[in-house]
Amino acid sequence: MRNGTFDLHCDVLSKLLTGEATAFAGTGSEKLDVTYEKLIASDAWLQTYAIYLPESYPSTFSSILQCVDLFYRHIASRAEVAFVRSAAELQAAVDSGRLGAMLSLEGADGLQGDFTALRILYYLGVRSLGLTWNYANWAADGVMEPRGGGLTRQGRKLVQACNGLGILLDVSHLSESGFWDVADLTDAPVIASHSNAKSACDHPRNLSDDQIRAIIAMGGLIGITFVPWFVSNKETVTIDDLLPHIDRILSLGGEKTLAFGSDFDGIDRHMTGLADPTGISPLRNELEHRYGDTLAMACLRDNALRFFLKQLPK
Incomplete structure (x- = not known):
C-alpha cells in the first residue's frame, strides 16, 4: 500500500485569485507552496x-x-486529479492512485445569507464550510472578534442547512461561543481543519481541551496545522514542536481524531522543514519514530480517510 497523506486545508485558490500564482503546475506555479508536482512527490492522496x-x-x-x-x-x-464529492469518488480515487481534490469554503461572508447560493455551492462540489474567518459576519463571530459572540439566528439556519445538504462544518476560525453553538446544533461531526491545541501553544486560533474533547466525542476530525505561531512561540519552529500538540490530543483520547491541515499558501512564514508538501516525508519519519507506524499513518491518512468515507454523501 502507498504511504499516502491527507491535507485538510490549503489556500492555493486565493493565490490564483489574486494573481500571485497563475498556474497550479509548471510555469506560473513558482509562488505556490502546494503544486501538482509537489503533491505527487509527497504521495498525497x-x-x-x-x-x-x-x-x-x-x-x-x-x-x-x-x-x-x-x-x-x-x-x-x-x-x-479526481474531484472528490462523495464517498464513492474518494474510494475510487484511492483505488486508482489518482490525486483526490476536495473543495471547501472558508468563511460564509460571501454567501450574504443566501441559502440558494449555498445550495449552488453544494451542486458545484463544496463539501465543507467554515462559518467565519477571524472576524464577525452575518452568521457568527470569528475567534478574533472582541465581543466573542456565537451564532446569529441566520447562522443557526446555516448549520441546519449544511446538515441537510451534507456539507460538513469546519470550526477553525470560529469564536468559542460559536463553536459551542455549533456543537449543540449540528447533527453531524465537525472538522477543525487547521487548528492546534491551546494547552501546547496559547494562541486564540487553537482549541481548548474542552473543545478537543467535544470534537473527539462526536467523532470529528482535528487537522494539526503547520502555522508556526500556532505551533510555538519560538522564533524557529520545527517538526519537534508539533509533537506536544499531538501528545495533548492523544492524552484526551484523540487517536482517531488526529489529522493534518497544513494551511500552506495561507501563511508567509513556515516551519523549518515544512514549507510545502515535500516536507511530509521527514514528518512521517518523526511520527513513526515516536508513535509507531500505525498511529503515524492514522494521523497522516487513515483517520481522515475513515471520516470522509463515512461522512461524505454516498
Whole structure:
C-alpha cells in the first residue's frame, strides 16, 4: 500500500485569485507552496482547497464563484486529479492512485445569507464550510472578534442547512461561543481543519481541551496545522514542536481524531522543514519514530480517510 497523506486545508485558490500564482503546475506555479508536482512527490492522496476571499476582495457570491472557476480550470480539469464529492469518488480515487481534490469554503461572508447560493455551492462540489474567518459576519463571530459572540439566528439556519445538504462544518476560525453553538446544533461531526491545541501553544486560533474533547466525542476530525505561531512561540519552529500538540490530543483520547491541515499558501512564514508538501516525508519519519507506524499513518491518512468515507454523501 502507498504511504499516502491527507491535507485538510490549503489556500492555493486565493493565490490564483489574486494573481500571485497563475498556474497550479509548471510555469506560473513558482509562488505556490502546494503544486501538482509537489503533491505527487509527497504521495498525497487528498488535498482540500479552501475558497478564501482576501480582505481586499469583495465578499460576494460572484467572488466565490471566481474561486470555484479557478478550481475547475486549474485543478479538477487535470486528468490525473479526481474531484472528490462523495464517498464513492474518494474510494475510487484511492483505488486508482489518482490525486483526490476536495473543495471547501472558508468563511460564509460571501454567501450574504443566501441559502440558494449555498445550495449552488453544494451542486458545484463544496463539501465543507467554515462559518467565519477571524472576524464577525452575518452568521457568527470569528475567534478574533472582541465581543466573542456565537451564532446569529441566520447562522443557526446555516448549520441546519449544511446538515441537510451534507456539507460538513469546519470550526477553525470560529469564536468559542460559536463553536459551542455549533456543537449543540449540528447533527453531524465537525472538522477543525487547521487548528492546534491551546494547552501546547496559547494562541486564540487553537482549541481548548474542552473543545478537543467535544470534537473527539462526536467523532470529528482535528487537522494539526503547520502555522508556526500556532505551533510555538519560538522564533524557529520545527517538526519537534508539533509533537506536544499531538501528545495533548492523544492524552484526551484523540487517536482517531488526529489529522493534518497544513494551511500552506495561507501563511508567509513556515516551519523549518515544512514549507510545502515535500516536507511530509521527514514528518512521517518523526511520527513513526515516536508513535509507531500505525498511529503515524492514522494521523497522516487513515483517520481522515475513515471520516470522509463515512461522512461524505454516498
